[in-house]
Amino acid sequence: MKKIIYLMMLTTLATLTKVKAQQPAEFTGAKATLKHYNALYIVNTADEKRISGTLRNIKNALEDPRLKGKLTVEIIAFGDGVKLFDKTAAFQDRLQSLKDAGVILAQCENTIKERNINKDQLLPIISYVPSGNGEIIIRQYQGWATVHP
Template structure:
């Protein structure tokens, strides 16, 4: 009897597993336009810990895309938390100053990890003059995450 019950449960589970995705796929894709931004406010912290130009450009572009999303207009608090090799994005000689400054002008907080600066012997004079500083990038992300911020690591 126990075996019959087990087999029946497996059959029902398999049947539901095959049916539910099929039902989801019958929705008209031309009607779906993404999630609705039903909250009054959204908070996200972007983590940048890479010196790879494609990663830096991609992260900055992702932030720009979030700012330009019509669903999120006027509803965003964004922070870019840079640590480790990501410091390359904030160096005066990096070529990213214009992109980074535009993000700040749109309200993005630009946070540089002081631990990284100390470990790599980097002075504030080597970095953009308009940055904010946090004791540790990881600490900032931990605190933000516990405050309900979405942590994005492109």
């Protein structure tokens, strides 16, 4: 009887050890092994909730300890996304903070031409590119991550 109990205990211990050994190591996310990263955030919606979410995502990326000091971010706005840079919109303070953190704020000139928007209606802290789609294509081929929340 002692042998049977001993064998049962040994089998149980061997099973527990095997189960423990098969458990994966704790996942802590991807390692930022490159010296630098680039991300292009695409805004082509006037939906304030989505725009706010995009601005929050950018702030979170800039504060990610793995990317701190290694990340260049650009926001490209086109189409309905022109609302992001409108002086009357509620995003001016958040955009200024992002600009101060080095984020590039770019607006598609095609959009403002097509919609007859005067640049005076938009925030003075932004830059302009000929086309939003052209910016996306060029950045993609330059190796930038494109994010379209």
